[in-house]
Amino acid sequence: MKLSKANRAIFIIVSVVCGLYALTLIFPLLYTFVNSFKTNGEFIVNVWAFPKHFNFDNYIAAFEENNILMMFFNTIFLTVCGTFLSMLSASIMAYILSKYRFIGSGLIFTLAIAFMVIPNLGTVASTYKLMSTLKLIDSLPGLLILYMGPFGSTFLLLYSYFKGISWSYAEAAKIDGAGNFTVFFRIMLPQARAGICAVGFMVAIGVWNDYFTPFMYLPSMYTLATGLQDLSTQATTTGAYTQLFAAVIVATLPLLIIFGFLQKTIMENTIAGGLKG
Structure with missing residues (x-):
């Protein structure tokens, strides 16, 4: 079903808002998961970097x-x-x-x-x-x-x-x-x-x-x-x-x-x- 320009614009806006909301839910969990494999030293040096190797300690x-x-x-x-x-x-x-x-x-x-x-x-x-x-x-x-x-x-x-x-x-x-x-x-x-x-x-x-x-x-x-x-x-x-x-x-x-x-x-x-x- 083809959407009109107005409906398409509304659909895009709603999709962007929902996507941003989903990101706010997923990001903290993903951030926690990635940093759980770091050593304390790696985390202190760069909280945003991926771990150099997966540490299960x-x-x-x-x-x-x-x-x-x-x-x-x-x-x-x-x-x-x-x-x-x-x-x-x-x-x-x-x-x-x-x-x-x-x-x-x-x-x-x-x-x-x-x-x-x-x-x-x-x-x-x-x-x-x-x-x-x-x-x-x-x-x-x-x-x-x-x-x-x-x-x-x-x-x-x-x-x-x-x-x-x-x-x-x-x-x-x-x-x-x-x-x-x-x-x-x-x-x-x-x-x-x-x-x-x-x-x-x-x-x-x-x-x-x-x-x-x-x-x-x-x-x-x-x-x-x-x-x-x-x-x-x-x-x-x-x-x-x-x-x-x-x-x-x-x-x-x-x-x-x-x-x-x-x-x-x-x-x-x-x-x-x-x-x-």
Whole structure:
């Protein structure tokens, strides 16, 4: 299809803007990758030059000196379990409030929206005091409890999605004798699969990259986010930036590989979830 001059000009402008935006995303990762193979001396001499030879000592040091495998374990455990619990609690709450009317349901929904307005920093003191009283500070289960809170943007997105799902299948199942749990897990949840996958992917990325929550409530157990921040602080005093770059690449690579294999599925569910919601 031949474009008019005006449309061609718009297409070129949009392409240039998108290309520049893509470059701003790719360049930092490429810069980090290239410099991760340098020695500290090579990096200090010229931060823009390519390495004279590929030096893997930084990657070896990232595993041997910084216990990055334990950081991986903590991060993967929190991401998998935290995402599952967060999606489960938010899905149940969103389903109940979108499909059932009972005394106090409107108040609960209003409180859910109000909680989203309160800044996270505004609740840190009270949350920390509660976690400390329950002796859940510095424990993985304690952090998972925080991640499984049913309110927030996750709840709001799933609420709008469940709101758009027809209730006719559930009514037919109830006529056949299905209970509330059967209706939710066997009928409603599968229909919301696209929306749950789309929101779940965003939640997983958020948990994987979360720095503040583990920093506050899991001080002695490093995740990748807190561990990399600690390495960054050390690099400012020791000058071991190339080792930091190697650790960043190691931390980023798993997500890139997973997204590469599941890109089609993730994008299809994200688009379907967006259209349905």
